[in-house]
Every structure is written in C-alpha cells, then in structure tokens.
Amino acid sequence: xxxxxxxxxxxxxxxxxxxxxxxxxxxxxxxxxxxxxxxxxxxxxxxxxxxxxxxxxxxxxxxxxxxxxxxxxxxxxxxxxxxxxxxxxxxxxxxxxxxxxxxxxxxxxxxxxxxxxxxxxxxxxxxxxxxxxxxxxxxxxxxxxxxxxxxxxxxxxxxxxxxxxxxxxxxxxxxxxxxxxxxxxxxxxxxxxxxxxxxxxxxxxxxxxxxxxxxxxxxxxxxxxxxxxxxxxxxxxxxxxxxxxxxxxxxxxxxxxxxxxxxxxxxxxxxxxxxxxxxxxxxxxxxxxxxxxxxxxxxxxxxxxxxxxxxxxxxxxxxxxxxxxxxxxxxxxxxxxxxxxxxxxxxxxxxxxxxxxxxxxxxxxxxxxxxxxxxxxxxxxxxxxxxxxxxxxxxxxxxxxxxxxxxxxxxxxxxxxxxxxxxxxxxxxxxxxxxxxxxxxxxxxxxxxxxxx
Amino acid sequence: xxxxxxxxxxxxxxxxxxxxxxxxxxxxxxxxxxxxxxxxxxxxxxxxxxxxxxxxxxxxxxxxxxxxxxxxxxxxxxxxxxxxxxxxxxxxxxxxxxxxxxxxxxxxxxxxxxxxxxxxxxxxxxxxxxxxxxxxxxxxxxxxxxxxxxxxxxxxxxxxxxxxxxxxxxxxxxxxxxxxxxxxxxxxxxxxxxxxxxxxxxxxxxxxxxxxxxxxxxxxxxxxxxxxxxxxxxxxxxxxxxxxxxxxxxxxxxxxxxxxxxxxxxxxxxxxxxxxxxxxxxxxxxxxxxxxxxxxxxxxxxxxxxxxxxxxxxxxxxxxxxxxxxxxxxxxxxxxxxxxxxxxxxxxxxxxxxxxxxxxxxxxxxxxxxxxxxxxxxxxxxxxxxxxxxxxxxxxxxxxxxxxxxxxxxxxxxxxxxxxxxxxxxxxxxxx
Numbered sequence: 001x002x003x004x005x006x007x008x009x010x011x012x013x014x015x016x017x018x019x020x021x022x023x024x025x026x027x028x029x030x031x032x033x034x035x036x037x038x039x040x041x042x043x044x045x046x047x048x049x050x051x052x053x054x055x056x057x058x059x060x061x062x063x064x065x066x067x068x069x070x071x072x073x074x075x076x077x078x079x080x081x082x083x084x085x086x087x088x089x090x091x092x093x094x095x096x097x098x099x100x101x102x103x104x105x106x107x108x109x110x111x112x113x114x115x116x117x118x119x120x121x122x123x124x125x126x127x128x129x130x131x132x133x134x135x136x137x138x139x140x141x142x143x144x145x146x147x148x149x150x151x152x153x154x155x156x157x158x159x160x161x162x163x164x165x166x167x168x169x170x171x172x173x174x175x176x177x178x179x180x181x182x183x184x185x186x187x188x189x190x191x192x193x194x195x196x197x198x199x200x201x202x203x204x205x206x207x208x209x210x211x212x213x214x215x216x217x218x219x220x221x222x223x224x225x226x227x228x229x230x231x232x233x234x235x236x237x238x239x240x241x242x243x244x245x246x247x248x249x250x251x252x253x254x255x256x257x258x259x260x261x262x263x264x265x266x267x268x269x270x271x272x273x274x275x276x277x278x279x280x281x282x283x284x285x286x287x288x289x290x291x292x293x294x295x296x297x298x299x300x301x302x303x304x305x306x307x308x309x310x311x312x313x314x315x316x317x318x319x320x321x322x323x324x325x326x327x328x329x330x331x332x333x334x335x336x337x338x339x340x341x342x343x344x345x346x347x348x349x350x351x352x353x354x355x356x357x358x359x360x361x362x363x364x365x366x367x368x369x370x371x372x373x374x375x376x377x378x379x380x381x382x383x384x385x386x387x388x389x390x391x392x393x394x395x396x397x398x399x400x401x402x403x404x405x406x407x408x409x410x411x412x413x414x415x416x417x418x419x420x421x422x423x424x425x426x427x428x429x430x431x432x433x434x435x436x437x438x439x440x441x442x443x444x445x446x447x448x449x450x451x452x453x
Numbered sequence: 454x455x456x457x458x459x460x461x462x463x464x465x466x467x468x469x470x471x472x473x474x475x476x477x478x479x480x481x482x483x484x485x486x487x488x489x490x491x492x493x494x495x496x497x498x499x500x501x502x503x504x505x506x507x508x509x510x511x512x513x514x515x516x517x518x519x520x521x522x523x524x525x526x527x528x529x530x531x532x533x534x535x536x537x538x539x540x541x542x543x544x545x546x547x548x549x550x551x552x553x554x555x556x557x558x559x560x561x562x563x564x565x566x567x568x569x570x571x572x573x574x575x576x577x578x579x580x581x582x583x584x585x586x587x588x589x590x591x592x593x594x595x596x597x598x599x600x601x602x603x604x605x606x607x608x609x610x611x612x613x614x615x616x617x618x619x620x621x622x623x624x625x626x627x628x629x630x631x632x633x634x635x636x637x638x639x640x641x642x643x644x645x646x647x648x649x650x651x652x653x654x655x656x657x658x659x660x661x662x663x664x665x666x667x668x669x670x671x672x673x674x675x676x677x678x679x680x681x682x683x684x685x686x687x688x689x690x691x692x693x694x695x696x697x698x699x700x701x702x703x704x705x706x707x708x709x710x711x712x713x714x715x716x717x718x719x720x721x722x723x724x725x726x727x728x729x730x731x732x733x734x735x736x737x738x739x740x741x742x743x744x745x746x747x748x749x750x751x752x753x754x755x756x757x758x759x760x761x762x763x764x765x766x767x768x769x770x771x772x773x774x775x776x777x778x779x780x781x782x783x784x785x786x787x788x789x790x791x792x793x794x795x796x797x798x799x800x801x802x803x804x805x806x807x808x809x810x811x812x813x814x815x816x817x818x819x820x821x822x823x824x825x826x827x828x829x830x831x832x833x834x835x836x837x838x839x840x841x842x843x844x845x846x847x848x849x850x851x852x853x854x855x856x857x858x859x860x861x862x863x864x865x866x867x868x869x870x871x872x873x874x875x876x877x878x879x880x881x882x883x884x885x
Contacts, residue, residue: 039495040825072743081753084743089811091818110821140756144711148759148779152609152709210825255708257603295528296540304597305536311597336600366544373547373566379496380826440607441708 021389021399022214024221028230029202032221033389033399034214037382043210044383045117046106047125048390050205051198053100053176054323055236062178063186063194065098066142070191071105072096073134075127080134083120090116100172101322102394108383111211115220118206122224125204128195135188143184146177154254155262158433162262165248166431170241170325200231205393209386241266241325247430256437258311259340263347263432264329265424270319272396278408281319283420284328286412289367290359291315291330291350298363299330299350309338309346322395327431328424340434354421358414371409475824477834478669479844485657486680489838490672491664491830497567499665500831501574503581503679504560504839507653509631510692510769514624516645518598518633523586523646523654524552524559525594530585539580548573550580556627557769558839559654562831567666574675581654582682586646598638602630609709610779613880616703617715620876621773623698627719656683660838664831695719695771700874704882712785712881714778716792717763718874719771723840730865731765733857736812737804738796739763739776744811750795751778757788763796769840774870782883789879793872800870803863817851 022034052064074080087094092109094117107117150156160175167173178186206225208217244266270281291299292315303310313332334343378384389399478490509520528550529536543550546569553560561581565573605611615630622628632638661679663672700718721731732740739747739762751761761778776796780788804812824830837846 041821042825081743081749085811088741088744088815089818091815091820091822093819093822108822108825110818113818137753137756141752141759144757144780145759147710147781152711255607257607258600294540294544296537296544301537305593308593308596311600335596366541369547370544373549376497376566377549377564380498380828382825441706 024218032206035209038211043111046207048205048394061182118224130192162433202230207386207390249432260435264327266429267326267328280420282408283416358418482680487660488676489662501563502662504660507559508557517637524554531579532583609880613713617878620701655686702877705880707881711779715878717775720774721765721767727865730861734862
C-alpha cells in the first residue's frame with residue numbers, strides 16, 4: 001500500500017450513515033461505536049489510538065509506528081507473539097497500521113470470539129512490556145521496512161520529499177515510518193515514553209462491526225476496559241503551516257527508466273465543528289472524481305489517451321484529517337517523448353481549463369451517480385464500515401458527517417468547482433517534486449549477466 | 454498512508470476457508486459455459502465474473518504478450534462504441550467493471566446495482582462479445598507496455614520475479630514474462646489479438662460466476678446472454694506439462710539498499726492429491742505470517758526482515774513453491790542459510806503436534822471469514838469454478854483439513870519438496 005499522508009481513495013465515496021451506529025462512552029473516557037451487520041457470522045474489532053506521526057517530535061520520528069510493532073511483543077502476563085498466536089488459534093486475522101493521525105489495531109473473527117479480542121486489547125492498553133531485548137530486534141525489522149517501503153522505492157521517496165517541502169512547520173512533513181537516523185538512534189525508552197504518553201482509554205476508540213448486538217458489546221467493553229484508569233495526555237499544539245508564498249520545487253535523483261511528477265496545492269479540510277462552510281471541500285472532492293476517479297475520467301482521457309503526454313495519471317485529495325492541513329495532488333508519469341516539465345505544463349493546463357470553464361453537466365451527473373452507487377457497494381464490506389467510523393472519530397470528526405455526505409456531494413455545482421479551483425490552484429501554493437531518472441550503475445559488469453552454477 | 458506490521462498475503466490459494474452452508478448452484482449454458490451462482494438478496498448488488506483459460510500460459514516466445522494485450526484491450530471499445538463512450542456508459546449507471554490477468558486466467562468482472570442490471574449486462578455483453586481491437590489503440594497501449602516493461606527492468610523486485618520464473622520453468626510458457634517483452638510487444642498486430650480472442654475467449658471453456666441480488670431464473674438469463682454469441686472452439690490446445698529444469702543460482706547486482714531473494718521450484722498443481730498435507734504443512738512453515746516458522750526464525754528471532762513467506766501457488770500445471778524475502782545486502786547470505794535450514798528441518802521432522810493443531814484451528818476457525826461479503830464469496834467461488842473443483846469441496850473441506858496428520862505432512866514434504874532442486878535468484882547482491 002502506498003504511503004500517502006492522507007487516505008485518499010477510501011474516503012472519497014464513503015458509506016452513508018443510514019444504518020445506525022450505536023455509541024457509548026465508559027467513565028474512563030473510552031468511546032465505543034457498534035455497527036450491526038448480520039449478513040455473515042463474523043465480527044471486526046478495531047481499537048484506534050489518537051496517536052500517530054502527527055504527534056511525534058523531532059529526533060524521534062517513527063516512534064508511533066515502532067510502538068505499533070512493540071504492541072505485539074508481550075505484556076505483564078503474555079509472552080512476545082502470544083497475542084498473535086491466540087487470535088490465530090481462534091481462527092482470526094489480525095494486524096495493525098499506523099498513519100499520521102492514528103494507530104489502529106484490528107482483528108477479524110467468527111462472532112463468538114469477540115471477547116478474546118477485547119480482553120487482549122484491554123490488556124495491552126495498560127500492561128505492555130517494552131523490553132530492551134525485543135526492542136533491539138524489532139527496530140531492525142522497522143529499518144528493513146523503511147528500506148523496502150521508501151529508500152528503495154523512488155515514488156515513495158518522491159512522496160517523502162514532497163511532504164517535507166510542502167510542510168515545513170506542520171508535522172505532516174515528517175515521514176510516518178521515521179527518518180533512518182532517528183530509527184538508528186531510537187531506544188526502548190523512547191517507545192516506552194510514547195506508550196505512557198498516548199496509550200490509555202481516554203485517547204482510544206473501540207469500533208465493533210458485524211453480527212453482534214450493541215448492548216452486549218457495551219457490556220463486554222465495560223467488563224474488559226472499564227477498570228483501566230485514564231491517563232494524563234500531553235498538550236497538543238496546532239503546529240499550523242505558515243502561508244506559502246511561491247512555488248516550491250525539488251528534484252529527486254533515483255535509479256529509474258521513467259521520470260515521475262508529484263505536484264500539489266495546499267487545500268482545506270472540513271471544519272471539525274461544522275461551523276465553517278464546507279462548499280470548497282466538497283467541490284474539490286467532486287473534482288477529484290471528475291479528474292481521475294473512473295477510467296472515463298478527464299486526466300486519463302486527455303493526457304493518456306488523447307495527447308499521450310502521460311503514461312499514467314491520477315489525482316488525490318482528502319478533506320478529512322486530524323492535522324487540519326490538506327493538499328490537492330496530481331501524480332503522473334511522462335511518456336518517453338515528453339519531458340517532465342512539459343507534463344507539468346499539461347497538468348496545469350487541465351486545472352486551468354477547470355478554472356476557465358468549470359466542468360460539464362454530464363461529468364457532474366456522472367460523478368454523482370458513481371458516488372451514489374459506490375455508497376451501496378461500500379456496504380458490502382464490514383471492515384470498511386468500521387474503518388470509516390474509527391478514522392473520522394480519531395481525526396476529531398463525528399461519524400455522523402457521513403450521513404450528509406451524499407447530500408453535500410449532490411449540491412456541488414460547476415460554479416462551486418470553478419470557484420474552488422480559482423481559489424486554491426495558484427502557483428504560490430504549489431509544490432512539485434520530479435524524479436530525475438538515473439541509470440542503474442553500468443560500471444559493474446555483473447549486471448544482467450548472471451553466472452550459473 | 455498505512456504502514457502494516459506485515460504484508461497481507463491474500464493469494465487466491467489461501468482462500469481456503471469455507472462455510473459448508475454456502476448454497477452454490479451450478480449448471481451449464483446451452484453452449485457449454487459453466488455457471489456458478491450464489492443467491493443473496495441482502496444488498497441490492499449484483500456481481501458477475503467471467504473467466505477464460507486465456508492467461509499468459511497461452512503465449513509462446515514469439516507471441517509473448519498477446520494474451521495480456523488481449524485482456525487489456527477488452528474494455529477499449531466494443532461493437533463500434535469507442536473506449537470513452539463505452540466507459541462513460543458504465544459510469545453513467547454507476548456500474549464498475551474490472552479485469553484480471555495471470556498465467557492461467559483472463560477474466561472480467563462487473564458490479565452493478567440490481568436496478569441497473571439489465572443495462573449493465575447489455576454493455577458487459579458487448580465488451581465480452583464484440584471487442585474492437587482498434588489498431589490505433591493497440592499502438593498506443595503497446596507504447597505504454599514497452600515503457601512499463603523498461604521501467605520494471607530498473608526495479609529489483611520485478612527483475613527478481615521475472616528471473617525466478619524463467620529459472621524454474623525454462624522454456625515452459627509459465628516461464629515467460631506475463632506482459633511480454635519489449636520486442637514481442639512491438640510485434641503484436643490486431644490480427645494476433647483477434648485470432649487469440651477466437652481461439653480462447655470461447656463459450657465452451659468459459660466460467661461465469663454470479664453472486665447477489667438476482668433469482669436463479671434471472672441468473673440463467675444473464676448467463677445465457679453472456680455466453681451465447683461467444684466463439685466456440687472444440688479443439689483448445691492442451692497446456693504442456695511442466696518439465697523439471699536444471700536448478701540455477703542467479704545473482705544480479707543492483708544499486709538498491711536491500712537484496713531481494715527468491716527461492717523455489719514448481720511443485721503443486723490444482724486438484725493435486727497431496728494438496729491438503731502440503732497446504733497445512735506450509736501454513737506451519739511459512740504461510741501464516743506470525744504463526745509460521747520462517748517468520749519466527751528470520752524476523753522475530755533475528756530481526757533480519759520485514760517480510761518472509763513461503764507458498765504453493767497451484768496452477769493448471771505445476772505452479773511454483775516460492776520462498777521470498779528482502780533484507781539489507783550484507784544480511785542476505787545469513788537469511789538464505791536460515792531459509793535452507795528451516796525448510797530442511799521441516800522436511801526432515803515435519804511440524805510438531807501442537808503446531809499442526811494451531812494451524813488447523815486457524816484454518817477451520819477462520820472459515821466464516823471467507824464469506825463475510827459478496828466480494829469474498831465471489832473470489833472463492835470463482836477459484837472453484839475456474840479450476841473445476843467438485844461442488845462438495847466445500848462440504849468436505851474442514852473434514853479434510855482436520856484429518857491431516859504430522860506423518861502425512863512429513864511424507865508429502867519428503868516426497869515433493871527437495872531443496873536440491875530449488876533455484877535461487879538474488880537481485881542486489883553485496884558488492885563488498
């Protein structure tokens with residue numbers, strides 16, 4: 001999975017909230033959300049912590065993700081790896097992921113096995129043991145992960161560079177996986193500190209979806225999580241990015257045949273309290289759909305099929321996140337006969353057309369049809385339903401904003417899109433990263449000439 | 454934006470969880486297409502998947518890439534509609550289409566709201582029956598293929614997998630790169646695609662799977678609509694058997710920081726008599742992430758890798774048994790040594806009783822998870838349909854898993870898995 005700052009595609013067309021989400025809070029601050037879906041005898045359980053790379057400080061980048069790994073390394077009463085073994089024996093699947101805004105741990109199980117999952121999540125919420133020995137091994141694993149994800153992957157490197165130059169002050173500029181040097185100098189004390197700072201019921205959300213009864217889940221949650229004391233959370237600073245005055249560009253040299261362009265404009269997020277109008281955000285959301293959501297979308301049609309300046313092209317924007325800073329981004333690979341600078345001009349031209357002419361009624365209607373259909377298709381996945389609730393709630397929104405999502409999309413007009421394009425797509429707030437392709441080192445004669453034993 | 458602790462390895466083969474009460478109906482259309490149908494009215498959605506035995510195994514060295522390009526151009530215009538009109542027509546009714554391509558299979562999927570199903574099926578039928586195979590579009594897409602192939606030549610993982618398949622299959626078509634080579638792609642003419650379509654996109658060898666909000670009668674109509682009008686071909690060429698080739702050890706330098714290692718040999722085909730002991734055995738050895746021995750020895754004990762796994766990928770003919778990892782260049786020899794000793798130890802001694810039980814618990818207890826959505830049901834039933842699994846496969850599955858013994862696993866691994874036959878490919882060897 002690509003390592004983007006924001007979860008672009010998943011939220012573009014979310015499920016509507018017309019099936020009830022049951023909500024409950026424990027005295028210690030743990031919030032619980034339950035979505036009943038009895039199509040199959042299965043359950044998804046997710047524990048979300050409002051702690052991600054957004055909360056990290058300089059010199060300790062990557063600690064949120066490292067701690068995620070350590071969460072599988074045992075508690076006061078369980079051995080390293082035991083969590084995974086118990087879930088496996090129950091026929092379950094489990095994993096975890098770390099983002100800029102959150103860290104999430106999840107299990108998928110046959111429905112009668114839910115208590116096992118809650119019991120063990122409650123245990124590692126309060127009793128984790130970060131041993132020096134386990135840390136020493138796991139930090140090596142994480143460094144290998146970084147090499148694999150980023151260092152040896154030119155597009156991921158370009159994305160990392162893009163974030164650092166778009167966000168100078170805001171922590172979204174830092175890589176989720178952490179800088180290698182920070183990883184090299186990280187200690188088990190750093191991981192322990194992170195756990196103490198952020199892991200407690202009042203900084204967590206439990207989402208359960210599937211063939212369950214909400215009242216029973218609430219009772220179970222009270223039983224396992226109810227006695228965990230709340231923690232004192234560190235103060236969070238907004239760290240908003242200063243206004244950008246001028247295009248920022250950077251070039252990345254990497255072993256590659258093709259060039260690649262990632263460009264983006266600073267863009268707004270939805271207001272957490274729905275106090276401020278969200279017209280622009282929904283307009284940008286619809287615009288992403290018109291530009292790149294389906295194979296009949298504009299960018300592919302115009303740049304890949306017609307003018308053929310690009311081999312691939314896409315767009316992304318997320319209007320929700322915890323850090324209140326977003327970007328509207330375009331990604332493209334130039335064809336062999338096109339320079340990356342010509343491709344950038346072509347991409348800007350596409351945005352200029354939007355500024356000048358807006359979009360057609362046909363396009364608008366089509367993208368709305370897709371949104372409404374996707375809303376139904378999304379209901380097929382219990383896991384995604386739980387994801388959306390957990391994600392929004394950890395980011396500081398109410399999951400209820402999903403209920404108005406379709407209506408807000410339906411209201412978007414060509415004029416709204418045009419206005420938003422004019423307002424946000426300015427060279428002064430543009431950031432561009434280009435890959436300058438380098439040949440693989442040809443001085444080594446072994447290359448391409450395997451010797452056979 | 455996610456960083457997962459472990460890569461998900463949801464390869465079709467692992468989809469071995471079955472709910473015995475999944476009601477699958479099965480019949481043939483008048484012109485010989487197999488149909489599998491699962492009725493499910495809980496959501497107003499219909500999913501259709503149409504599969505042909507037209508993967509890259511149908512290519513030769515000369516025609517390498519024709520199978521892939523045929524698959525790729527199926528949505529690029531039909532019955533006179535150009536590609537944009539066609540794609541817009543699907544989008545206008547909110548229908549989603551997709552295609553899938555691998556060594557054995559070329560398949561096409563449709564997801565539609567039930568209220569739009571008749572229009573969606575009409576369009577889908579045009580796609581399947583009357584592809585334009587336009588010359589100009591072929592030229593454009595060939596250029597994109599060539600550029601992507603050239604790009605893949607710079608990526609260590611892509612270099613390694615390509616070399617690995619070549620090294621274990623030799624001249625067998627499974628050893629060909631599934632998207633062709635730069636030279637072979639440049640040779641493709643529309644006539645090649647049309648001929649390939651007539652030969653392999655045929656009703657008498659297709660499989661159709663329908664899942665969701667339609668009655669059996671409606672499903673019959675849909676299947677007939679999609680099947681009748683496809684070409685017929687009673688003389689489809691047999692896929693050649695896989696011959697054992699001499700093992701190879703290939704080391705290629707690369708500027709990347711990590712080395713990518715692939716290790717294996719063709720072993721198991723679909724409906725293999727040793728399927729159950731080999732499958733359950735590999736679950737213990739390297740197929741179950743954190744529960745498995747390879748992950749324990751190489752990641753959890755030593756911290757050498759982020760991901761290491763082994764799997765059998767059964768195909769029409771013997772598919773690869775593959776072990777793979779990525780690690781810093783200076784650690785790759787150590788990791789290679791651990792792979793060899795871990796597998797050899799497993800061949801010699803098999804799993805312990807408790808390891809076997811843990812794997813059975815996981816496979817059997819996780820049954821229901823495989824059917825948690827229409828999409829998952831579709832994936833599983835499609836695999837059954839394409840590889841002609843018996844319908845009672847579902848009913849007997851857990852029993853068969855449960856019956857596997859340590860001795861059976863030992864016997865099967867001793868008989869079938871011999872490290873002396875394994876090829877090794879490492880891209881990004883240490884330069885010191």
